[in-house]
Amino acid sequence: MFEKGNGTKLSTEYVEKIAKRLGLDLAALLKQVADEELKTATPPIVSVGFCPEPECPSNTAYAVAGRTFHKVTLQKGRYCAFCGEVLEPRCPACGSVLNEGACCSNCGAPYVK
Ligand SMILES: [Zn+2]
Numbered sequence: 001m002f003e004k005g006n007g008t009k010l011s012t013e014y015v016e017k018i019a020k021r022l023g024l025d026l027a028a029l030l031k032q033v034a035d036e037e038l039k040t041a042t043p044p045i046v047s048v049g050f051c052p053e054p055e056c057p058s059n060t061a062y063a064v065a066g067r068t069f070h071k072v073t074l075q076k077g078r079y080c081a082f083c084g085e086v087l088e089p090r091c092p093a094c095g096s097v098l099n100e101g102a103c104c105s106n107c108g109a110p111y112v113k
């Protein structure tokens with residue numbers, strides 16, 4: 001049995017001591033592990049974006065209360081298949097992941113102006 005006391009704290013100190021002895025930077029190692037976990041957690045991204053050109057046929061214009069919106073089509077790849085424009089992969093206003101429709105559901109900004 002362990003003696004009374006905080007076993008977790010002791011073992012952390014022990015690990016730190018060993019790391020120091022081995023000349024390892026524990027903080028850097030932990031960051032490396034976290035980075036690797038992040039990498040494996042996110043699958044390879046197939047770039048998806050919308051065409052920022054208001055007159056492009058991939059964007060469907062409609063009006064709400066006198067304001068014109070453009071419902072975007074999310075396209076795979078880097079360039080618009082309709083007009084060759086560079087696709088926007090994220091919300092131009094806040095950088096959020098794109099959603100269906102005409103406006104960002106995170107910040108409310110219209111995608112196409
Ligand atoms: Zn286009």
Ligand SMILES: [Zn+2]
Pocket residue numbers: 091092093094095096104105106107108109
């Ligand atoms: Zn946004």
